[in-house]
Amino acid sequence: MAPSLYLHVPFCPHVCPYCDFHKMRRDERLVARYLDRLEQEIDEQAARYPGRPATVYFGGGTPSHLSDAELARVVGALERAFGFPGTVETTLEADPLTFDPERLARFRDLGFDRLSIGLQSTQDPVLRFLGRAHDGRAAMQALDWALASGMRVNADVITAVAGQDAERDLRTVASSGVGHMSVYSLTVEAGTPFALRGVVVDREREADDFELAAPVLAEYGLERYEVSNFARPGDESRHNQSTWRGEPYLGLGPSASSHLPDGVAGAGAFGTRLRNPPIRRWLEGAPPESEALDAEGVVVERLLTGLRTREGVDLDRLRELTGRTPEAMAPAWWRDALRHRLLEVEGPRLRATADGLARLDALLRTFVQAL
């Protein structure tokens, strides 16, 4: 099976103070060099991993900040090299201020069938605090246009912001009829302007908002299927589900990650994770960092991503793949996690309960600690 594709576009109309993704302001000469190098990388990688992908995801950065012509050039290169769009789902991340109904129609014409909007909040003071260029009205306008375009739509919302009425944000966005929402607690990442400014997230507030999301969104038919992701049944992000299941994906563009089964020098018996260098070195053709996976690493990864999801981890498949089970690797941890109802087993599936989901980092820390 051909790997899914992730394509990273590092350019943004402006840079938000909380974001720690690889991104920068648009620079025409840099964009031109980026597109040249990207076309080259697409061709190189297609030679190794040919075949039309099931899902394609344009992330960033702000992919919708590329012009129509630039997007068309990237799409054309993918189409020639791998086949495009994906057979199942093709997503474009978009900033609310980068599209109108006409542009949405062009996105659809290019092959995108899913739009992920960086909406963040509907409340102006919250948006200002987050350093966003749009206001609440523009956010809702963009959402309505996207819904009317016939594409599947996700809206991102950030919670745990001081002064925010998180419940109102959740209800306002959900009542638009959107089929997918990603709800993130504000996280102050090291090295970001928020970290430098000493922004602190109130832990109790964060927990309040976290506990709020699932019951509120359920009223709108949006069910939690991952820690931060809610969807109407059938409207889940197929691309992200695939990475959470541990399936292979190929990353294109600066700082993009890949998870590949084989075919790379130094690949371990359990595949390899690769990460492209940031843009300057990527443009020079510097190779990715790679990490060969071993059995233990695969188990950690499967718990790390699988337990975040409603479908959980298939223990039978994990044992077939690695010869390991978490139970045998950390018996005391296993016993406590089940006894305290943080994890539950149903048939071959291991899942986090609601309590387990809320404390998943602690669960993983203690698992790794016990190894």
Added chain:
Amino acid sequence: MTETRSGAAFPVHGVRYDASVEIRNFSIIAHVDHGKSTLADRILELTQSVAERNRRDQMLDTLDLERERGITIKASPVRVFYRARNGRTYMLNLIDTPGHVDFGYEVSRALRACEGVLLVVDASQGVEAQTIQNAYLAVENGLEVLPVINKIDLPNADADGAIADLEEVVGIPADHAVKVSAKTGENVEAVLEAIVEHLPPPRGDAEAPLRALIFDAVYDSYQGVIPFLRVLDGRIVPGDRIRVVSTGREFEVDRVGFFEPGFAVSEALGPGEVGWLTASIKDIADTQIGDTVTLADNPTDRPEPGFKPAQPVVFSGLYPTDSEDYPRLREALEKLSLNDAAFTFEPETSEALGFGFRCGFLGLLHADIVQARLEREYDLGLIATAPAVVYEVTTTDGVTELIQNPSALPDPDRIASIREPYVRLGIYVPEEYVGNVMGLVQEKRGEMKDMLYHGKRVELRYEVPFGEILYDFHDRLKSLTRGYASMDYDFLEHREGALVKVDVLVNEERVDALSVIAHRDRAYEVGRRIVDRMAQVIPRQMFAVPIQAAVGGKILARATVRAFRKDVTAKCYGGDITRKKKLLEKQKKGKARMKQLGTVEVPQEAFLAVLGSEE
């Protein structure tokens, strides 16, 4: 033990050995904080053995820890020269001593190298418990005692009152007492004159067979063991073949020298001198403190009787947080025990903590210092279990054993009797606080034996279970008396008591390393304190963790470590997985002073919960 960092080369000053120089060997003894180390500093300055520009406060306190805590732990020697008013020059060997009650043993070792002591008394505090104890120690060792009344610059100084105290309470003639301020330097020279005039010179025979007492030792990675010596008779020069009397082991002397206060090389050490030697002594067991060194081809027939070995009275387990550090911990303990003869260790195993050592100490401060030195000087991450006293248990089959580790206490139905150590406790306090002190000691099951008035100060004498005064007693005594009370104690005997083992369960599993022994009537209180303190110091966990104290199967007290409300990363997509995995690895390595009990992460402090003050 101290690793000297001098490397292979000691400074050589071309010091000629001069048998005609007059010598005075003395120590400074005092109650803690009465200004002993400050006085030592002034003496060094006056004799210019340390240039002004190198002056640091407490120059003789060589361990980092000593300087940090402002206390002296190890006896450290130094040689200075003083030109007296009579026109003659004297060699003064000063051996600074610790002031804390735990380190009385170090004091007695230092005193063996001396003919006299300066007994320092704070003019604003008067005689305190350790003033009395140390003065008696000096007198028992046959030393001349020269009182020095310090801190006369303080507004509330009462030098004459302190002198009267000394004569009345301690029974030491104080006509030669010198009144000084070590802080300002006032009258310190008079101390030097008094040393020369009133302290006796050493009596030794340069022609007799070598007889030198080992009173301390350090380990140097290049030189091996460096014993500190007081020469009683004879001389040592490089090239001599020496014999350690108790082991019979022989070594060839490489170098000899003295302390300035660092290591300095000289041509020889003669009778009355205090110094060191190197002889490629690699094995720590080859030189025991208190042993006598003599010449192999002309041995003495009068070896020193050796020191009365100090009995450790408090035991605690030391475990490496990383089990791979076990061999390094053993090596560090061996080195440390070389110049800390009062410290003992033997291997033990804990279900919860793995392989470690049961270590014996003179008291809590001693335990604390040893642990800090292991962590700092040997870079070891350690878990220490709560210090406990030694119990005597007679089982139903008539066998009596010593229990150093509470978890080793046999099941109650196998115990015929348990005896706990009692101490004689002396408390010295202004009379207005007597009521508070009596209340406190009563609570600790103490029995008053005597109450003596010395002017406005009262000496209370008790017999009390040592285990009861081990933890928070001193702090509470100080706070109940606004800091005025002082105390000392010495071991009395083991007495039968209604004692039980209090077990601690974390997440419903008994943790052997947390068990303590308590009096039956106090078991609830002890258990309550442990579980409350543990619940405070254990960070939130992934589930609510019950902490329980139990006697037998019966739960006495329970507290709960709360669960995180939310501890989960917001975003985890393809690009985040590697980073998240690395973070997990880093967090795993970062748990230096945490121990995982099952799935519960327990910090070092939790193992000392029984020590926690009752807030």
